[in-house]
Amino acid sequence: MFEVRLRLSKTGKLKYVSHLDMFRIMQRAVRRADIPLWYTEGFNPHPYISFLLALSLGVEGINEPVDIRIVGEMTTAEIKDRLNNVLPAGLEITDCSLPFNKSAEITYGAYDVWYSKEDISSDKLFEALSSGELSCQKSGKSGRKKIMKTVNVSEHIKKFSLEEADGMILLKVILPAGSTFNLNPLQLTQSVGDYLGISLTPVRAVRTALLCEDLSEFR
Amino acid sequence: MQDFKLDKILPLVQKPARYVGGELNSVTKDKDKVDIRYAFCFPDSYEIGMSHLGIKILYSVANAREDTWCERVFAPWPDMEEKMRENNIPLFALESGDAIKDFDFIGFTLQYELCYTNVLNMLDLAGLPVKAKDRKGLAPIVMGGGPCACNPEPIAEFFDLFSLGEGEELNSEIMDLYKEHKKRGSTKEEFLVDAAKIEGVYVPSLYDISYNEDGTVKAVTPKNGAPEKVTKRIIKDLDSVFYPEDFVVPFIDVVHDRVTHEIFRGCIRGCRFCQAGFLYRPIREKSPEVINEQCKKLCETTGYDEISLCSLSSSDYTKMEELLNLLLDWTGEKKINVALPSLRVDNFSEELMKKLTGVRKSGLTFAPEAGTQRMRDVINKNVTEEEMLETARIAFSGGYCAVKLYFMLGLPTETDEDVEGIGKLAKKVVDEFYNNPDRPQGKGVTVGVSASSFVPKPFTPFQWEPQATQDELKAKQEHLKDTLPSKKINVSFHHIPTSFLEGVFARGDRRLSEVIELAWRKGCKFDGWGDMFLYEKWLEAFEETNVAPEFYANRKREYEEILPWDHLDYGVSKKFLINENKKAHNAETTAHCRQKCAGCGANKLNGGHCDV
Numbered sequence: 001m002f003e004v005r006l007r008l009s010k011t012g013k014l015k016y017v018s019h020l021d022m023f024r025i026m027q028r029a030v031r032r033a034d035i036p037l038w039y040t041e042g043f044n045p046h047p048y049i050s051f052l053l054a055l056s057l058g059v060e061g062i063n064e065p066v067d068i069r070i071v072g073e074m075t076t077a078e079i080k081d082r083l084n085n086v087l088p089a090g091l092e093i094t095d096c097s098l099p100f101n102k103s104a105e106i107t108y109g110a111y112d113v114w115y116s117k118e119d120i121s122s123d124k125l126f127e128a129l130s131s132g133e134l135s136c137q138k139s140g141k142s143g144r145k146k147i148m149k150t151v152n153v154s155e156h157i158k159k160f161s162l163e164e165a166d167g168m169i170l171l172k173v174i175l176p177a178g179s180t181f182n183l184n185p186l187q188l189t190q191s192v193g194d195y196l197g198i199s200l201t202p203v204r205a206v207r208t209a210l211l212c213e214d215l216s217e218f219r
Numbered sequence: 220m221q222d223f224k225l226d227k228i229l230p231l232v233q234k235p236a237r238y239v240g241g242e243l244n245s246v247t248k249d250k251d252k253v254d255i256r257y258a259f260c261f262p263d264s265y266e267i268g269m270s271h272l273g274i275k276i277l278y279s280v281a282n283a284r285e286d287t288w289c290e291r292v293f294a295p296w297p298d299m300e301e302k303m304r305e306n307n308i309p310l311f312a313l314e315s316g317d318a319i320k321d322f323d324f325i326g327f328t329l330q331y332e333l334c335y336t337n338v339l340n341m342l343d344l345a346g347l348p349v350k351a352k353d354r355k356g357l358a359p360i361v362m363g364g365g366p367c368a369c370n371p372e373p374i375a376e377f378f379d380l381f382s383l384g385e386g387e388e389l390n391s392e393i394m395d396l397y398k399e400h401k402k403r404g405s406t407k408e409e410f411l412v413d414a415a416k417i418e419g420v421y422v423p424s425l426y427d428i429s430y431n432e433d434g435t436v437k438a439v440t441p442k443n444g445a446p447e448k449v450t451k452r453i454i455k456d457l458d459s460v461f462y463p464e465d466f467v468v469p470f471i472d473v474v475h476d477r478v479t480h481e482i483f484r485g486c487i488r489g490c491r492f493c494q495a496g497f498l499y500r501p502i503r504e505k506s507p508e509v510i511n512e513q514c515k516k517l518c519e520t521t522g523y524d525e526i527s528l529c530s531l532s533s534s535d536y537t538k539m540e541e542l543l544n545l546l547l548d549w550t551g552e553k554k555i556n557v558a559l560p561s562l563r564v565d566n567f568s569e570e571l572m573k574k575l576t577g578v579r580k581s582g583l584t585f586a587p588e589a590g591t592q593r594m595r596d597v598i599n600k601n602v603t604e605e606e607m608l609e610t611a612r613i614a615f616s617g618g619y620c621a622v623k624l625y626f627m628l629g630l631p632t633e634t635d636e637d638v639e640g641i642g643k644l645a646k647k648v649v650d651e652f653y654n655n656p657d658r659p660q661g662k663g664v665t666v667g668v669s670a671s672s673f674v675p676k677p678f679t680p681f682q683w684e685p686q687a688t689q690d691e692l693k694a695k696q697e698h699l700k701d702t703l704p705s706k707k708i709n710v711s712f713h714h715i716p717t718s719f720l721e722g723v724f725a726r727g728d729r730r731l732s733e734v735i736e737l738a739w740r741k742g743c744k745f746d747g748w749g750d751m752f753l754y755e756k757w758l759e760a761f762e763e764t765n766v767a768p769e770f771y772a773n774r775k776r777e778y779e780e781i782l783p784w785d786h787l788d789y790g791v792s793k794k795f796l797i798n799e800n801k802k803a804h805n806a807e808t809t810a811h812c813r814q815k816c817a818g819c820g821a822n823k824l825n826g827g828h829c830d831v
Binding site (some may be wrong): 027 | 230239240244470472521525554
């Protein structure tokens with residue numbers, strides 16, 4: 001038995017497919033590809049497929065790590081090819097290799113977020129992102145009770161840059177991601193909109209990479 | 220085309236993946252290279268529609284034609300509908316995202332009566348007039364099929380044509396004819412007159428209905444050469460008929476998400492309340508080898524890990540042992556489960572259960588349908604109490620500790636004693652558990668009793684019977700609750716007004732079109748979903764159109780009366796149904812088809828042959 005780390009690109013319409021549904025989709029793909037998966041032992045055996053970090057509904061990803069466990073012999077190149085032959089449009093394996101980092105090392109996500117110039121100007125966006133006053137509501141827990149918490153967004157923006165491309169504004173931003181705290185680009189956009197008093201949705205939001213604490217790429 | 224508009228609203232609705240298409244095995248074609256664009260509509264949510272086998276088969280049949288692109292359409296959930304209307308997005312097909320208004324065909328599958336308002340709502344969302352006569356051009360042809368097409372009169376005014384019976388061959392014949400007429404530049408009327416000549420096609424606009432003073436049908440008069448009787452179509456040989464090599468595999472979780480395979484059509488049992496048991500006759504089996512190969516192929520193309528063998532009564536399949544041996548030969552290794560719903564209590568064997576028990580042993584469901592032997596004889600549910608208790612014993616010894624029992628209330632001739640019998644039978648099942656030394660240790664038993672309200676349906680021996688009134692049904696529910704002999708029994712009931720409305724539509728006539736349209740305009744839709752059912756609005760609609768719903772639901776018909784669906788022929792003869800009705804009133808049973816042919820007449824559709 002050995003573990004391989006797939007890199008999954010999930011784009012286009014697939015951004016509307018939830019994290020929960022992805023497990024089943026991958027499970028079936030692996031069956032169609034006839035890849036010898038390792039099954040968990042116990043009462044209700046199921047294959048080991050692990051999406052290391054959830055991707056929010058509405059956000060695309062081009063480099064999402066998925067670990068699977070294989071029994072028997074199959075090269076990483078063959079695993080990748082077989083899966084790509086059976087995946088629906090919008091899903092693609094871009095890489096298959098042995099895991100290097102541990103999943104707990106995931107600390108940040110790097111995102112590309114596009115806005116229409118009709119919705120917001122670069123200056124306004126820059127002003128909001130540099131204001132230090134962005135906040136949003138996130139559901140959290142107080143004991144057992146579910147509550148809404150106000151989160152200071154500004155202090156969680158690790159890094160950002162703005163450029164204009166194809167008549168749109170491209171925000172490149174690094175936000176916390178991982179098992180302890182997450183902030184996704186849609187929440188960030190919402191808080192920018194709240195700050196400016198406008199309703200704002202990005203044209204497109206893509207997670208391009210996951211990063212470790214020292215901002216090196218998670219591999 | 221609408222992608223950008225859609226991207227704006229999809230983040231705002233629940234489960235947006237319902238509306239984007241692109242699932243594995245969904246079919247995309249070049250729209251400039253096809254002659255026919257077909258919108259296959261299921262008038263309910265994506266999750267319900269995608270669970271339905273018929274749509275999978277007919278979708279594949281249509282797309283196997285090079286000249287046709289068939290796409291799927293489901294009823295948008297109200298949150299999505301609201302956003303679509305706000306943003307002027309018309310109802311679109313999932314594969315192309317194109318508005319279905321400009322398609323050649325819009326076909327609805329009509330699985331249950333309470334979806335009728337959704338049909339209207341979908342036509343309206345598409346930007347089309349709901350009434351057939353207001354849609355002037357040749358296209359789109361709005362057609363309907365499925366079980367409710369056996370009495371389509373309440374919705375006749377909204378449809379151009381209905382296809383009766385099994386659609387694998389019929390739909391293609393309709394499309395061929397349409398293609399000719401499209402080339403010729405025919406009007407819709409010209410096409411419909413010609414279409415009515417195809418066996419199995421019912422064009423309601425070609426039939427004039429007149430009524431007696433008492434409101435019953437006086438005459439149904441065909442015109443323009445339409446046949447006096449329209450006979451449903453069947454597929455004669457299930458082994459050679461088209462079956463899909465792949466299914467569209469949904470991204471999101473749907474109700475039935477697995478390989479489904481029909482092992483036979485029709486039913487030998489003849490339970491008198493059961494419409495499916497008569498509508499789908501004659502009985503025709505598919506051979507184990509063909510089923511096995513097709514299941515294998517489907518598992519390969521979908522990646523599903525469950526196969527469900529379906530039919531009206533799976534344990535009546537004559538070659539079950541053979542089939543299971545073929546399937547279990549390869550499914551075990553691939554970790555694929557085989558499920559077998561619709562088992563009967565009388566031939567549920569220990570061996571069969573051993574073969575099927577994979578890992579999950581949660582609950583078991585049986586349908587005694589009635590609480591006393593007399594009542595079961597009336598409905599011809601030929602199962603005895605001993606058989607049921609024996610089944611429960613086997614199940615409990617096999618590790619089950621929850622049993623669900625399905626019953627009906629309001630059956631013809633039902634007395635208080637019959638109602639009490641439901642509780643008594645459930646209690647015996649409870650006792651069977653505690654008297655069983657092999658029962659699962661350390662666990663209690665739960666016996667669920669689900670009591671629905673009986674709805675008389677066309678083409679059954681009970682098609683003349685009055686449906687129990689809402690007050691009667693209420694009293695029966697109360698009586699059952701009051702006489703339950705054990706706390707281990709959980710009883711649940713169906714919503715009475717919903718069953719009442721179902722009863723009205725099931726045996727209704729054309730005058731109900733107006734009611735349905737008005738109710739829909741008042742906001743009724745998704746009537747089958749309890750939380751969206753607006754009974755008050757329905758009552759208003761009946762009142763404002765001067766239609767008494769009780770006339771359809773609660774009135775006893777005489778054998779001589781012309782029934783609104785008498786000009787449709789589903790194979791089973793009226794003479795047979797009358798005979799069965801009389802036997803029911805004498806609590807006399809009829810043996811099943813393999814014991815003795817009861818002469819229902821359906822075999823005329825298959826050259827006099829049944830697979831018994």
